[in-house]
Amino acid sequence: MGSASIAMLGIVHEQLTEDNYDYWKVCLKRYLVGQGLWDVVTGKIPQPGKDADDYEDWKKKNALALHAIQLSCGPDIYKKFGKTSSAKDAWEHLAPSHLRQPDDHEDSVEENGKFHHRSYQTLYTAIENGDWEETKRLLDLQDNAVSARITSNGDTALHVAILAGHLGIADELVKLMSADDLEITNEFGSTALSLAAINGCTKLAKAMVKKNPKLVTISNNLHIDGAIPVIVASLYNRKDMVHYLYKVTPIDELSPEKGHNGSTLLHCLIIAEIYDVALKLLEEYPKLGLTKDRFGKYTLRILAQKPSAFPSGTKLVFWRRWIYSSISLFGELVSGLLTNFVPDVYHRKLVHHEALRILSCICKEIPELSESQLTDIGMDEMIYDAVKHGILEFIVELIKCDPPIIWRKDSKGRTIFAHSIVLRQEKIFSLIHGFGTRKNIMAHRHDIFGNNFLHLAAKLSPPGQLGRVSGPALQMQRELQWFKEVESMVQPKCKEEVNENNKTPATLFTEEHRQLAKEGESWMKNTAASGMVVSTLIAAVMFTTAFTVPGGNDEETGRPLFLKYDEFTVFVLSNAISMFASSTSLLMFLGILTARYAEKDFFRSLPVKVIMGLFCLFLSIVTMMVAFGSAIFMTVINDRLSWVNIPVILLALIPVALFCILQFPLLIHIIHCTFVSTISSKPGKHPPRLR
Numbered sequence: 001m002g003s004a005s006i007a008m009l010g011i012v013h014e015q016l017t018e019d020n021y022d023y024w025k026v027c028l029k030r031y032l033v034g035q036g037l038w039d040v041v042t043g044k045i046p047q048p049g050k051d052a053d054d055y056e057d058w059k060k061k062n063a064l065a066l067h068a069i070q071l072s073c074g075p076d077i078y079k080k081f082g083k084t085s086s087a088k089d090a091w092e093h094l095a096p097s098h099l100r101q102p103d104d105h106e107d108s109v110e111e112n113g114k115f116h117h118r119s120y121q122t123l124y125t126a127i128e129n130g131d132w133e134e135t136k137r138l139l140d141l142q143d144n145a146v147s148a149r150i151t152s153n154g155d156t157a158l159h160v161a162i163l164a165g166h167l168g169i170a171d172e173l174v175k176l177m178s179a180d181d182l183e184i185t186n187e188f189g190s191t192a193l194s195l196a197a198i199n200g201c202t203k204l205a206k207a208m209v210k211k212n213p214k215l216v217t218i219s220n221n222l223h224i225d226g227a228i229p230v231i232v233a234s235l236y237n238r239k240d241m242v243h244y245l246y247k248v249t250p251i252d253e254l255s256p257e258k259g260h261n262g263s264t265l266l267h268c269l270i271i272a273e274i275y276d277v278a279l280k281l282l283e284e285y286p287k288l289g290l291t292k293d294r295f296g297k298y299t300l301r302i303l304a305q306k307p308s309a310f311p312s313g314t315k316l317v318f319w320r321r322w323i324y325s326s327i328s329l330f331g332e333l334v335s336g337l338l339t340n341f342v343p344d345v346y347h348r349k350l351v352h353h354e355a356l357r358i359l360s361c362i363c364k365e366i367p368e369l370s371e372s373q374l375t376d377i378g379m380d381e382m383i384y385d386a387v388k389h390g391i392l393e394f395i396v397e398l399i400k401c402d403p404p405i406i407w408r409k410d411s412k413g414r415t416i417f418a419h420s421i422v423l424r425q426e427k428i429f430s431l432i433h434g435f436g437t438r439k440n441i442m443a444h445r446h447d448i449f450g451n452n453f454l455h456l457a458a459k460l461s462p463p464g465q466l467g468r469v470s471g472p473a474l475q476m477q478r479e480l481q482w483f484k485e486v487e488s489m490v491q492p493k494c495k496e497e498v499n500e501n502n503k504t505p506a507t508l509f510t511e512e513h514r515q516l517a518k519e520g521e522s523w524m525k526n527t528a529a530s531g532m533v534v535s536t537l538i539a540a541v542m543f544t545t546a547f548t549v550p551g552g553n554d555e556e557t558g559r560p561l562f563l564k565y566d567e568f569t570v571f572v573l574s575n576a577i578s579m580f581a582s583s584t585s586l587l588m589f590l591g592i593l594t595a596r597y598a599e600k601d602f603f604r605s606l607p608v609k610v611i612m613g614l615f616c617l618f619l620s621i622v623t624m625m626v627a628f629g630s631a632i633f634m635t636v637i638n639d640r641l642s643w644v645n646i647p648v649i650l651l652a653l654i655p656v657a658l659f660c661i662l663q664f665p666l667l668i669h670i671i672h673c674t675f676v677s678t679i680s681s682k683p684g685k686h687p688p689r690l691r
Helices: 003-009 021-034 038-042 055-078 087-092 118-128 132-141 157-164 167-176 192-199 202-211 213-217 229-235 239-248 261-271 275-284 286-290 299-304 318-326 333-341 343-363 371-376 379-388 392-401 403-407 416-422 426-435 438-442 453-458 472-489 505-512 514-545 566-593 605-636 642-662 664-676
Strands: none
Touching: 021 038, 021 055, 038 055, 038 087, 055 087, 118 132, 118 157, 132 167, 157 167, 157 192, 167 202, 192 202, 192 229, 192 239, 202 213, 202 239, 213 229, 213 239, 229 239, 229 261, 239 275, 261 275, 261 286, 261 299, 275 286, 275 343, 286 299, 286 343, 299 343, 299 379, 318 343, 343 392, 371 379, 379 392, 379 416, 392 403, 392 426, 403 416, 403 438, 416 426, 416 453, 426 438, 453 472, 453 505, 472 505, 472 514, 472 605, 472 664, 505 514, 514 566, 514 605, 566 605, 605 642, 605 664, 642 664
16 A cells, blocks of 8 residues: 555555654554554553453454554565464564565665665755755765655655755756656655645746746646646645746646646635636636536635625724725725725725626626536525625626526525525625515515425524624514514515415414523523612612712701802702613613513514613713712812812723723614614615616
8 A cells, every 4th residue: 555545544644664663653653542542552451351341342442453553554564464463463563673674675666666765865864954065966976866766755856855945955956857857756646846836936936847848737646636736836825836837837728628727726716815817717718617626616606605705705894994995906096095004905805806807707607508507517506605605796796697597496496585584694685676576576486395485584593693693682683673574575475374384484483483582581681680780779879869968068058068069060960860860771671671572572672671771871870970070079179189089080980981891882782783783675785787
């Protein structure tokens, strides 16, 4: 069994030889320990008697360990202990002293195609150490050493220099080698150019290709069978190398008629986001996007699974969104300044621009395909993936290029818009409003399970989409928003239709969301209980403070002594507002605790109560701090402690700041979910224009 085959088995990287025992031993030991077989090999678990209860378990482990040893050392060495049935005995027989053959012709090539490389050990060491003078001396001593295979994997000196990163030595070796020498491959099928492509050694690659232009068409079998160097470079995301190799690779080598090289390269370019080269390739051969590659995949499917390639799949903070929208890809002064300020945003917009052009180029070929061809390339799966990832641009471009695609059903009888409901993609769903009267026909379609659009909206949202909304109560609200939005567009009879399980949409919604409703109720009550404690404390303190004003009262008139100060007016007003706000907050939270928690309550009633409760709580805390600050100010005014006012005021801001940090995000999120982020019943911002 060859070294490559062993590596594929995941046991060791290469077979046992006379030179690699220590490394081989470590690798195999780790494997045996990981499989729970090491104690059998070392004898820590001795062989029990055949009548013992644990004999069968030992026998199985012994066989597994012995088999792993046999595979790892290869047939030639295994012959020495092939008759033994004990993994322990086999392990002990593999010590270095047992491996050497008495008549070992180290310079010759064996009949099975393996080559002895020990005579080149000194050369290998010199290259690994980066010693060019020693390397040159050894090359001069041995004929054809520059093209000899000097490792057990069949690497030449050039292979070793590239892998060791000594590009200076590699460059000198290229000068010494003939054009044919550069075509030598190791046991993994890699030429030196393939290794240079992996490591991004563009300058070295140019020197090799200049000496032998055919190198760019010699395939490499290390990672992808039959992959030419430009594919290897794209697989490792070596952009500079890809640009150079694409330029020198004969373009007909990448044509669909020539094989899988073109489609595989396109696939790797998309994955590596080298869209400019991918676009050039597609402009030469537009059909490559719908041609199967060596992985058995299609480039269009790759795009459908790559939301980061499109604007709809990119999340930016608000100021980056503004810069993104302000950047022009083609020259303006302001745009140039913004580009220099945030180059990553410019790069992302350029990527999106090129990806959209690639998508458009591929989609233009779709109308030429028959129904069977669309099925063969997996169009239904592509549509599902694009909807799942929320890639609005993909769906829009698909509809523009092939309008009848909106009627296409998959194996479950679901269309694009049915998927958008099930997968909760509101931007894609909103496109349905751009189809005029056809919307009514599409909304009346059923899948093979008898589900209409409202049944699909009644299903529980996928976990990924549900997790985008924080808190079970708000998740329940989001589900109700979807249900009511779809309900508003379907015909009235759809509300009473039953599916194959004899369930109406309302019944299905209740069953699917029963657990979520319980969790939402618990979340609401916990939130209300926490807020209620704080509101009660503030109300009690403010009520008491109203009758114990700072400075006390005049004994004769009963009027507050500080009544003449403006600060006292601030104190009274803030105290009153805090009292009323905390009482209102208390009542709102009480209303949440005593609510019925029917499904419809999660839609508007409960969220509004939480909003009012949190807002009033925040207002009561702010005004309580104002009252406290004004009281302190009146107490120490015109006194030697007047400097105390500033630190007191600053300290009073701490509770307000903490509330803003801890609770304000929740308040803003609930407001956004309730009044802003609803499922739009209006047409999408950019509905596709049909041809």
